[in-house]
Amino acid sequence: MSLDFTARVPARDFDVRFSLATGETIALMGPNGAGKSTLLSVLAGLLRPDCGSATLDGKTLYDDGEWLAPHTRGIALLAQDALLFPHLSVLENVAFGPRCAGVPRSAARKEAHRWLREVDAADLAHRRPVSLSGGQAQRVAVARALAAEPALLLLDEPLAALDISVAPMVRRMLRRVLEGRSAIIVTHDIVDALLLADRVVIVDGGRIVEDGPTRLVLERPRSSFAAGLAGVNLMTGTTTRDGLRTPGGVQLAALRDRDLPAGEEAAAVFSPRAVAVHRLRPTGSPRNVLAVTITDLEQHGGRTTVRADHLSAEITTASAAELDLLPGAEVYFSVKSAEVEIYLR
Numbered sequence: 001m002s003l004d005f006t007a008r009v010p011a012r013d014f015d016v017r018f019s020l021a022t023g024e025t026i027a028l029m030g031p032n033g034a035g036k037s038t039l040l041s042v043l044a045g046l047l048r049p050d051c052g053s054a055t056l057d058g059k060t061l062y063d064d065g066e067w068l069a070p071h072t073r074g075i076a077l078l079a080q081d082a083l084l085f086p087h088l089s090v091l092e093n094v095a096f097g098p099r100c101a102g103v104p105r106s107a108a109r110k111e112a113h114r115w116l117r118e119v120d121a122a123d124l125a126h127r128r129p130v131s132l133s134g135g136q137a138q139r140v141a142v143a144r145a146l147a148a149e150p151a152l153l154l155l156d157e158p159l160a161a162l163d164i165s166v167a168p169m170v171r172r173m174l175r176r177v178l179e180g181r182s183a184i185i186v187t188h189d190i191v192d193a194l195l196l197a198d199r200v201v202i203v204d205g206g207r208i209v210e211d212g213p214t215r216l217v218l219e220r221p222r223s224s225f226a227a228g229l230a231g232v233n234l235m236t237g238t239t240t241r242d243g244l245r246t247p248g249g250v251q252l253a254a255l256r257d258r259d260l261p262a263g264e265e266a267a268a269v270f271s272p273r274a275v276a277v278h279r280l281r282p283t284g285s286p287r288n289v290l291a292v293t294i295t296d297l298e299q300h301g302g303r304t305t306v307r308a309d310h311l312s313a314e315i316t317t318a319s320a321a322e323l324d325l326l327p328g329a330e331v332y333f334s335v336k337s338a339e340v341e342i343y344l345r
């Protein structure tokens with residue numbers, strides 16, 4: 001194990017215990033006020049728990065009387081905003097960690113150039129932080145965090161402050177640099193959990209309520225929070241000219257980003273509300289049609305969720321009754337391509 005963590009902070013009703021394997025990335029999710037920032041603060045050494053202990057790669061971070069100072073923990077914390085040092089150039093920002101660790105100036109600069117290349121920001125080396133866009137600054141912040149060679153990387157909603165148009169690029173970069181790294185990423189976005197993490201840990205009311213592989217937690221949610229997250233349809237496969245093909249051969253047309261390359265691993269996401277249910281295969285429409293078998297129906301208010309083969313449709317209860325839907329029935333789900341979003345994995 002890379003990290004073993006227990007902490008109690010009664011003033012915040014926080015009582016959490018979990019472990020992280022070496023090279024594993026966890027998505028930490030939960031509603032507002034659940035305790036996600038508390039967990040990161042305790043790990044980063046910004047908040048002292050009343051009791052508990054934590055070790056990282058065999059090093060004690062805290063225990064009864066022991067308390068390691070934040071800068072000696074080997075943990076880098078990346079916040080929502082890049083928080084670069086405004087008076088230093090991009091290169092000097094990234095070289096800061098190695099310099100603090102005693103690396104000579106020219107070697108530290110060389111390191112910094114290497115990390116900037118790693119995050120596709122080599123051309124920004126001589127810029128000042130004030131001249132960077134949000135996405136550029138966040139890439140530099142990632143390079144700065146990695147240049148310190150942390151044993152554990154903490155990312156607090158790293159995409160939340162970014163424009164929706166640049167978030168996918170930064171997400172792809174993160175996916176690349178997080179590969180094989182011990183990291184905890186706080187996110188509210190299930191797409192991040194699916195694409196960036198090996199495992200999802202859900203906290204609610206200062207306690208862990210779910211912990212497991214992201215797919216499994218979504219398919220069999222045990223907490224109301226996870227059930228809410230599971231309210232999206234996800235299909236994985238490879239990109240094609242006009243969408244996605246699953247390993248089982250299902251073709252899904254999507255409204256595609258024009259620069260999306262074909263043949264890449266990707267996930268398609270669409271809302272259950274965008275799915276229509278039919279008894280007979282619909283013809284002559286530009287929709288995606290999937291033949292499925294109903295596994296379960298759930299009524300809530302005037303609407304019914306129809307679950308089938310890991311997908312779900314949300315339709316009015318009146319139309320569910322009209323279609324005479326029952327578990328075991330073979331039906332067709334259809335969704336317009338404009339409702340399907342594709343994310344590279």
Ligand SMILES: Nc1ncnc2c1ncn2[C@@H]1O[C@H](COP(=O)(O)OP(=O)(O)OP(=O)(O)O)[C@@H](O)[C@H]1O
Binds near residue numbers: 037039
């Ligand atoms: N500085 C503080 N002092 C006292 N209590 C705090 C402090 N910060 C947070 N809390 C309390 O601790 C609990 C956990 O909050 P925390 O900020 O860790 O949640 P979170 O999951 O990060 O929420 P969000 O998604 O809103 O950032 C909440 O009840 C909150 O009110």
